[in-house]
Amino acid sequence: MKNVKVYSTPTCPYCIRLKQFLKESNVVFEDIDVSVNRAAADEIVDRTGQMGVPVIDIEGELIVGFDRERVKQALGLV
Amino acid sequence: MKQADLLIIGGGPAGVTAAIYAARKGLDFMMISRDIGGQAALSGRIENYTGCQVVSGPELTARFEEHLKKFSIRLVQPETALSLTRDGGRFRVSGEKDAYSASAVIVATGKRSRLLGVKGEKEFLGRGLTYCAVCDGPLFAGRDVAVIGGGNSALDAALQMSRIASRVYVLESSGGFTADKILVNRLSAAGNVEIYKNASVIEVIGGRFVEGIRFSAQGKESILPVRGVFVEIGLAPNSEFAAIASRNGKGEIKVDCSNGTDVPGLFAAGDVTDVPEKQIVIAAGDGAKAALSAARYLLSL
Numbered sequence: 001m002k003n004v005k006v007y008s009t010p011t012c013p014y015c016i017r018l019k020q021f022l023k024e025s026n027v028v029f030e031d032i033d034v035s036v037n038r039a040a041a042d043e044i045v046d047r048t049g050q051m052g053v054p055v056i057d058i059e060g061e062l063i064v065g066f067d068r069e070r071v072k073q074a075l076g077l078v
Numbered sequence: 079m080k081q082a083d084l085l086i087i088g089g090g091p092a093g094v095t096a097a098i099y100a101a102r103k104g105l106d107f108m109m110i111s112r113d114i115g116g117q118a119a120l121s122g123r124i125e126n127y128t129g130c131q132v133v134s135g136p137e138l139t140a141r142f143e144e145h146l147k148k149f150s151i152r153l154v155q156p157e158t159a160l161s162l163t164r165d166g167g168r169f170r171v172s173g174e175k176d177a178y179s180a181s182a183v184i185v186a187t188g189k190r191s192r193l194l195g196v197k198g199e200k201e202f203l204g205r206g207l208t209y210c211a212v213c214d215g216p217l218f219a220g221r222d223v224a225v226i227g228g229g230n231s232a233l234d235a236a237l238q239m240s241r242i243a244s245r246v247y248v249l250e251s252s253g254g255f256t257a258d259k260i261l262v263n264r265l266s267a268a269g270n271v272e273i274y275k276n277a278s279v280i281e282v283i284g285g286r287f288v289e290g291i292r293f294s295a296q297g298k299e300s301i302l303p304v305r306g307v308f309v310e311i312g313l314a315p316n317s318e319f320a321a322i323a324s325r326n327g328k329g330e331i332k333v334d335c336s337n338g339t340d341v342p343g344l345f346a347a348g349d350v351t352d353v354p355e356k357q358i359v360i361a362a363g364d365g366a367k368a369a370l371s372a373a374r375y376l377l378s379l
Contacts, residue, residue, distance in 0.1 A: 012213035013120050016136040035216030035242075049286060050204040051217050051306070064204065069156075 002075060004029040005057040007044045011035075014066040015054040021068060025077055029056075079177045082108040082152070084372050087159050087171065088186030088316075090116025091358045092348025094142045095365030096184050096372075101149035103373045108180070110157040110173055114146070115139030116188045117313075117349065118358050120210065127358050138358070159187070162320045164341060181379060182372045185320050185331060185339075185346040186365060189313035189356070194226060198282030199309075206288025207307040211235035215308075220244055223306035224291055226279055228252060232310035233261040239308065240268040247302050249277040249293060251311075282307055315350045326352050337368035338375075345372050 006022070006029050008015030022029050034041035034053060044055045048064050056063045058074040072078050086096050089111030100107045113119065121135035130138065146153075154175065161172045162183065171178040191209035193199060199207060208214045211225070215238055223243045225236040228250030239246045248265070253276050255262050265271055277295040282288060290303045315329045323339040323346065324332045330352040337345045347368035348361035 009213065009216040011215070012210075013134075013136045014213060016134070017119065017139070020136065020140065035219070038219065041217055041219075045217065045287075051206050051287065052204045052208065052214050053217065 001028060002059050003057075004059075004075070005032060006030070007032045007034050007040060007055040007057070008053050009033065009035045012053050018054045018056060018066040018071070021066070021071070025075070027075060079179055080108060080152075080154075081179045082106050083180060083376050084108075084182045084184065085110070085169065085171060085178050085180035086184045086186060086369075087111070088116065088184075088188055088348070088350070089114040089153075089155065090186060090188045090348060090361060091118050091142070092188070092350075092361040092365035092368070093184070093186035094146050095362040096186060096347060096369040097146055097151055098149070099366050099369035100373070101151060103369070105369075105373055105376065108152040108154070108178065110154045110159060110171075110178065112156050112158050114143045114155065118142075118361075120212070121358075124358065159319050162322060162344075164322060164344075167343075169343065182343045182345065182375050184337075184365075184368045184372055185317070185323070185344070185350055186348045186361075186368070187316035187320075188349045188361075189315050191309065192312045192314045194279055194309055194311065196279050196281055198284070202282045202284060202288045202307070205286065206284060206305055207282055207309065209309050211238055211308045211310065214306075215239055216242060218243055218306040221305040222303065223247070223308060224249060224302055224304045225308045225310060226250075227310035227312070228255040228257060229310070229312060230257045230261060231312075232308075233257040233265055235308045235310050236271060237261065237264055237268065239306075240265075240271050243306070244270065246271045247274065247304065248272070249274045249279060249291075249295075251276065251278050313349070313356075317350050320344075320346070320350075328352075333364075336371045337364055338371055343372075343375055345375075 084107035086109040119139040169183045219242045222245040224247040281292040331346040333351045345368040347364040349356045
């Protein structure tokens with residue numbers, strides 16, 4: 001199983017949709033709420049060079065936003 | 079080229095409802111859409127959709143999707159329509175992925191955030207500039223930010239940010255807020271908000287991330303050092319590809335009370351049309367009307 005982390009905020013609709021999609025696809029992931037975890041927020045901004053959520057980290061590959069096709073590909077779900 | 083009697087373009091409340099009605103009528107139809115849910119998927123709390131006392135945008139979208147997929151529908155998603163032409167009684171739609179041909183078309187492509195149209199806007203999108211305060215707001219906790227706009231969504235964003243940001247500047251361009259009074263009062267009561275009226279943004283500046291905005295107010299240019307820029311200046315209709323139909327000054331497709339346009343066989347529904355109110359329940363209702371009108375039109379051929 002791949003190591004998957006989702007950086008999200010509780011109010012962000014795309015974060016909710018991304019997590020819904022992962023659950024439906026039976027993907028286990030760690031959910032990091034960057035609205036309360038300042039260090040994690042700074043970390044993803046620094047690593048992605050972007051100030052946006054959701055960010056999904058699939059074995060070190062970072063995808064900003066909910067891009068269903070790219071997420072599928074990175075997870076090997078295609 | 080894919081063929082059907084009816085092509086529905088768009089997957090928000092209007093498009094999904096049109097598809098459900100078309101499926102139940104047994105029409106030969108296809109649906110193409112960038113996403114399911116449209117703008118409704120981006121709403122925080124929805125408290126005025128009949129039958130749902132409180133529902134979030136993503137929850138309502140999930141229900142739409144579930145309802146839609148109860149039927150076996152020919153859905154191409156994500157797909158974006160680029161042009162719509164009519165030739166010999168049939169419509170032809172070119173999309174990013176494929177081309178489509180149909181005897182009737184329902185345009186339900188909704189609206190998108192309006193752009194500021196200033197230097198630096200595209201460059202800093204996602205690097206401090208955002209059109210979705212509800213999404214990215216928490217990343218700016220403890221920072222100084224600017225909200226551009228004077229309507230309900232701008233003041234909503236400003237109030238949300240005033241609770242977590244250090245300082246919030248609100249720049250509006252028309253000399254007064256068009257937002258509801260209750261929001262204007264709340265904003266005046268917030269201690270860390272500074273308001274600039276009649277202000278127009280000239281440029282978003284920065285390096286790797288946003289570092290400020292240059293703007294003019296009362297004939298004077300200034301720079302505000304901010305890390306976040308929240309653009310909330312309203313919505314523009316996704317109607318450019320459908321220029322064969324008459325549109326009003328805002329670019330909205332003109333429809334009659336049956337959701338017909340001035341092109342026979344071409345219907346439109348939801349926020350892309352000139353219907354006076356933009357509401358989820360209204361878009362859904364208009365989607366139903368458009369599908370029934372299209373069914374009647376197809377029978378008459």
